Amino acid sequence: MNRNSRYAANYLFTAVVWSAVIICCALLCFLLSTIIWNGVYALSFKFLLSPASGFGANGGIIYQITGSILLIAVTAIISLPIALGVAIYKSEFLKSCRLQRLSNLLIYGLNGVPSVIFGIFGLIFFVNLLGAGISWFAGAIILAIMILPTIVLSTYQAINSIPTIYRESAQALGLDTWQIITRVLLPQGLDGAITGLLIGLARAIGETAPIMFVATAFSGVDIPDSLNGPITTLPTHILALAKQATDAQALQNAWGAGLVLLCLVMLLGFAALMGRIRLKTRWQ
């Protein structure tokens, strides 16, 4: 390949890469601007702080916001300790290469399961088998199972990235395995766990399929007063409003709810980014 050909190939490759970047950015900007442009007109204190009425076409989204936040808060409480335990076991106690490969297969496999399958599983297991009925708590468990691989992998990577010398230095000072886990590994792995948790929650808060058969109702629901009973969330509310797209008010409310959901997801994504930066700088 002569000099001119190398230059041509270089320019071509640069152009392809830049085009990919521009297309991605343009799509993202188009998506965000459309949601913001259409959703901003619906936003008001009244819309954010009042309950829905008329099957969601009128009123606000206060119960949908609190429902979504409650659901992901309980999801976080269920999933974080389990994920920490799995990640620590995988990193510190699972020594067999064959079992490591098997655990990776299971975790990545679980991560790849379509979300609607979790919904069907919840319907069969909680509603049909256990007879729990529609329960928002069962929905939180389903979401926790769904985001478990994300948190496990993030925590495992954070723990595994701790240089061996730190473990050996702690061992050399007479710390036992439990003390090494609590005083060296967990403080460093927690950032990764929280990053994974927030990414997982950002996914969970936008999901409709895993919870719509198990935990949610489309209208006439407020804040649940027990572990049983339905809940209403932003994604299911948007779905309900989208079905009434011929009603201009319902459509505007759907855009407004979409914008609020987007803000919540971006907030979680931003927190995850900050956690990752902190993790990176800590070990430098």
Add this chain to the structure above:
Amino acid sequence: MTGKPALKLVAPVVSGATALIEAEKFNVWFHDTQVLKDIAVSFDKGLINCIVGPSGGGKSTFIRSINRINDGIDGFVVQGELSFKGRNIYAAGTDVTQIRKAIGIVFQKPCVFPKSISENVLFGLQPLRITKLEKLCVVEKQLKAVSLWKEVSHRLNDPATSLSIGQQQRLCIARTLAINPEVILLDEPTSALDPVSTRAIEELMLKLKDRYTLVFVTHNIQQAKRIADKLIFICEGQIIEQGDKDKLFNQPEHERTRIYLHDEYCEC
């Protein structure tokens, strides 16, 4: 913390031992590769025991075996006797954490935890079992012992990573001293340091040798000449010669010892 090693053990107690640490026919394998062969040596209190030899000769493996840091390495197998105060370090039922507290180790590269200077000194202690005043006393005492107090006393809460590499290594030694060991193993602790920091560590070793049994690994012959009392020359996993430093430098029994100590080159 990787895999429980398969340990082959011989008699747990070395009878009539007078040295603090004593090895007799001590062998180490990593999987099928034998890295230490019939090591027989003793380390007495009040001496700087210096292990020298070419890289890859088994010096680090040996001292890491003494406080059982190698236990976590997959395929690590020992055979023979390695005793501390007459008791076999590898005997079944030995409390490994107690062994590690009694036999501290300082590694080649200083490794401070991402915590403050004072927290690093206290890292090996049980933080809930001592008062704030006691903690401060320990920090001051150990930092003074490693001649670091004057340099850091005004910034004990600063991150330990803000110290220079030489200061970090002295902090690691202070952290080891805080757990009150009887033996301190030093695995080439000055190899990553500049001459000034190296000198500071050497002076520290000379200061500490009355209170601790020191086992110092180095491949710097001049350093061994400066600080060693007893010299052990290890090559290809075997002790070629050991004894008084002056004897080994001036009247070595083995040709390989003479070549290594005088030409700093060994064709083992």
